[in-house]
Amino acid sequence: MVGNLNLNTENIAVFADYPDVISVDELCCMLHVSSVTAYKMLKNEEIECLRIGHVYKIPKVNVLKFLHLIS
Numbered sequence: 001m002v003g004n005l006n007l008n009t010e011n012i013a014v015f016a017d018y019p020d021v022i023s024v025d026e027l028c029c030m031l032h033v034s035s036v037t038a039y040k041m042l043k044n045e046e047i048e049c050l051r052i053g054h055v056y057k058i059p060k061v062n063v064l065k066f067l068h069l070i071s
Contacts, residue, residue, distance in 0.1 A: 011069045015060060022058050030063060 018026055027038045027047070042049050042056055047066045049058040064070045 011067075012064060015064065018060055020060050022060055022063070024056050024058070027058055027063065 015030060018030060022030070024035060024038050024042070027033075027042075028035055031038070033041075039056075041047050042051075042058070047058060048062040049056050051057075061070065
């Protein structure tokens, strides 16, 4: 356990090569979804992200939370 995050290291290791803040393209690769689906998920706030102009920045930790790999 790191801080208040309960880490499941086996499942999280799959995403170890991704940076801490990912792009929509990287999100698509991580989740094996289309860019249309990824943008819908972000717009519907299923995954928390930052939007700077037209660019989405997604903290990897938020993707892990979405997948219920951490609490």
